Amino acid sequence: MSLRGSIGRLAGILLAVMLVSAVSGCGGGAKEIKVGCFYPMTGSNAMKGQLNKNGTLLAIDDINAAGGLLGRKVVAVVEDTQSKKENVPNVVRKLIEQDKVVVLMGEVASSNSIAAGPVVKQLKVPAIAPTSTNPKVVLDPEDLTKLNPYYFRACFIDPLQGSVLANFVSNNLKKTRAALLYNIAQDYNKGLAEYFKNRFQKNGGTIVAEETYPDQTQDFKPQLTKIKQANPEVVITPNTYAESGLILRQAKELGLNAIFLAGDATHAPKVIEIAGDAAEGLYLTTLYAPDDPDPKAQAFAKKYRDKYKEEPNSNSCFSYEAMMVIAEAIKKAGKAEPEAIRDAMENQIKDLDVPSGKFTMDPKTHNPLNKPVVVIQVKQGNFVFVTKVAPE
Numbered sequence: 001m002s003l004r005g006s007i008g009r010l011a012g013i014l015l016a017v018m019l020v021s022a023v024s025g026c027g028g029g030a031k032e033i034k035v036g037c038f039y040p041m042t043g044s045n046a047m048k049g050q051l052n053k054n055g056t057l058l059a060i061d062d063i064n065a066a067g068g069l070l071g072r073k074v075v076a077v078v079e080d081t082q083s084k085k086e087n088v089p090n091v092v093r094k095l096i097e098q099d100k101v102v103v104l105m106g107e108v109a110s111s112n113s114i115a116a117g118p119v120v121k122q123l124k125v126p127a128i129a130p131t132s133t134n135p136k137v138v139l140d141p142e143d144l145t146k147l148n149p150y151y152f153r154a155c156f157i158d159p160l161q162g163s164v165l166a167n168f169v170s171n172n173l174k175k176t177r178a179a180l181l182y183n184i185a186q187d188y189n190k191g192l193a194e195y196f197k198n199r200f201q202k203n204g205g206t207i208v209a210e211e212t213y214p215d216q217t218q219d220f221k222p223q224l225t226k227i228k229q230a231n232p233e234v235v236i237t238p239n240t241y242a243e244s245g246l247i248l249r250q251a252k253e254l255g256l257n258a259i260f261l262a263g264d265a266t267h268a269p270k271v272i273e274i275a276g277d278a279a280e281g282l283y284l285t286t287l288y289a290p291d292d293p294d295p296k297a298q299a300f301a302k303k304y305r306d307k308y309k310e311e312p313n314s315n316s317c318f319s320y321e322a323m324m325v326i327a328e329a330i331k332k333a334g335k336a337e338p339e340a341i342r343d344a345m346e347n348q349i350k351d352l353d354v355p356s357g358k359f360t361m362d363p364k365t366h367n368p369l370n371k372p373v374v375v376i377q378v379k380q381g382n383f384v385f386v387t388k389v390a391p392e
Contacts, residue, residue, distance in 0.1 A: 032075045033068075033336045035060070035326060036101030038091045038116065040108055043083025044242050047270045048108045048315050052130060053078055054308055055319030056105060061307075063323070069330045077101055081112055088115040096123045102336050103127070103326050108315065109240075109265075110134030110188035113151075117141040120150040126342040128152040130322040131287065131315050133161060133264065134187045138366040147366055152345055154322040154359075155287050155314075156371040156391075158188070161263055162195025162238075164373040164389045165285045169234050170203040172387075173259065177208050179232035181223055181247060183239055184212035192238035192263050208232050220247050221254060228256045238263045244282075245274025252278035259283070267313050272381055282378040287314035288356050289374045289385040300355035313383075314374075321354040325361070328352050 037056055040049035053076075060074050068074055077099045079091045088107060095101045096119075104120065104127035107113045113132035118141045120127045127150060129137050135157050140146040169175050178200055183189040197207055209230035211223035224247070227235060235251070235258045237244045244266040251260070260282050267286040272279045290301035290312050300320065304312035325345065332348040333340035349361040360369045375386040 032073050033070070033330065034099060034101040035074060035076050035323070036092075036095030036099060036104045036106075037076050037078045038081050038088060038095060038104065038106035039078060040083035040112070041078070041080035043081075045083040045108050045240060047241065047268050048131075048265075049080075049083070051268065051313055051315035052105075052108055052319040054304070055130070055312070055316035056323050058304060058307055058316070059320040059323035059327070063327050069327055070334070070336060072336070074327070081107055083109070083112075085109070085112045085115040088112050089119050092116045092119045092127075093123070096120075096125050101125070102338050103329075103341050105130060105319065105322055105326070107132060109186065110137055110191070111186050113137045114141070114187060117148050117151055121148050124150060124342075125338045126150045126152065126345055128154055128322045128325060128345070130154045130319040131264065132188070133158045134191045135159065136187060149346075150342060152325075152361065152366045154318050154325060154368060155264075156373060157367055158191045158263075159195045160371075160391055161285050161373055162192050162197075163199040163392070164375070165192075165236065165261060165263065166196050166199035166203060166205070167389075168283070168285070168375055169200060169236075169261065170205055173234065175233040175259070176205045177231070177233045178205055179209040179211070179227040179230055179235045179258070180207060181211045181213075181220070181227060181235060181237050181239075183215065183217070183243060185215045186239075188263075188265060189238050189240075193236065196236055196238065217243070218246065220250050224251050224254050224256055228254055232258050234259045234261060236261050237266070239265065241266045241268040241271040242274065245271040245279070248275035248278040248282065261285075264314050267376070267383070268315070269311070269313075272378060277381075279378045280381075283386070284376050284378075284383070286374050286376055287371075288312070288317035289376050289383065291385045292374065292388065293385070294357070296353070296355050296357065311383075317355050321356065321359060324352065324354055325349055325359060 110132040113129045138151045182193045209227045264286040329344040332344040352359040373389045
C-alpha cells in the first residue's frame with residue numbers, strides 16, 4: 001500500500017473513532033439512560049424516601065430484565081434531599097447539570113416537590129412526582145393558573161383525598177363533630193386539612209377545634225389538651241407518619257378518646273412503631289394497599305415482598321408506577337431526550353397497566369385520570385384494607 005493510501009486509511013480510522021466518541025458522549029447515544037431521583041433518604045421523611053427508592057429500583061429491574069429501553073440499560077441516580085425543601089433546588093440542579101439525567105422522579109413531600117418546580121421549568125427536564133398530592137406541585141411557579149410544562153404527577157390530588165376522608169367520616173362512621181391538628185408550615189398538611197374541612201362542613205359536620213403547630217414540633221400535648229376539651233368524635237391529623245405517630249401516642253396518654261384519621265403521608269410502618277398500641281383503630285386514606293383484592297395489586301405486593309422481605313405501601317407502589325410511566329414515555333418518544341419524553345408523557349400515556357389499575361395522563365392537568373382513593377385501618381398492628389373509593 002502506498003504512503004498516501006496508508007495515511008488515508010489512518011485518517012478514516014481516526015474519523016470513525018471520533019464519530020463514535022461523539023455519539024457515545026451525547027444523550028441520544030449514551031449506553032445508559034439515567035433517571036434522576038430526588039428522595040428524602042435521611043431526615044424526618046427517610047422511611048418514605050426508602051420506600052420510594054425501593055419501588056423505583058423494582059420497576060427498573062423489571063424494565064432492564066425485559067431488555068431495557070431503546071436497547072439501553074436504565075439506571076437510577078439517587079440524591080438525598082435530607083427531607084428539607086431548601087435543599088431541593090440544588091439537588092435537582094446537580095442531577096440535571098452534573099449527572100446528565102434525562103428525566104426526574106421526586107419528591108415525597110408536596111412542599112419539596114413544589115420547590116423543584118422552578119428548576120425543572122428553567123432547565124427544561126421533565127419530572128414526575130410519585131406521591132406528592134398537593135395541587136400546586138404541577139402548576140407553574142410563576143402563574144398558578146397555568147401548568148408547569150415540565151412537572152407531572154402519578155397520584156391523586158388532595159381535593160379528592162380530603163373529600164373522600166370527609167365523606168367517610170360522615171357517611172361510613174356517621175360522625176358529625178371533628179377536630180383538626182396539622183403542621184401549618186407544610187403545603188400538604190394545610191391543603192388536606194382545608195379540603196377535609198370544606199367537604200365535612202358541606203356534609204353538615206362541625207369543626208369543633210382546629211389546632212396547628214410548626215415544623216420540628218415534638219410535644220403536641222398543648223394542642224391535644226384543647227382538642228380534648230372540645231370533645232370531638234373524630235380527630236383528623238393530615239401529617240407525616242412521624243408527627244402522626246407522636247400525636248396518637250400523646251393523645252392516648254391524655255385520655256383523648258376519639259377516632260383518629262389521617263392521609264397518605266401517614267401510611268408507613270413507622271407510624272405503628274412510634275405510636276405503639278395507640279395506633280390501633282387509626283383510619284387512613286391512601287393510594288394503595290397490598291391486601292387490595294385487585295389481582296394486580298396483589299401481584300405487585302408479592303413481587304415487592306420477594307425482593308425486599310417487607311410490605312409495600314403507597315410510596316413503593318406509586319414510585320414503581322411513576323417509573324413505568326417514564327418507561328412508556330421513552331418508548332413512545334423513541335428517544336431518551338428531555339423534550340421528547342416530556343411531550344410523550346403529556347400526550348401519549350393512555351391505559352397503561354399498573355398495580356393500582358390503569359394509568360392515563362390527563363394532558364390538561366398533568367394528573368392521572370380516575371385514580372381511586374383507598375381507605376385502610378390499623379388492626380392488630382397491621383394496615384388492613386377497608387374500601388376503595390372511585391372519583392366522583
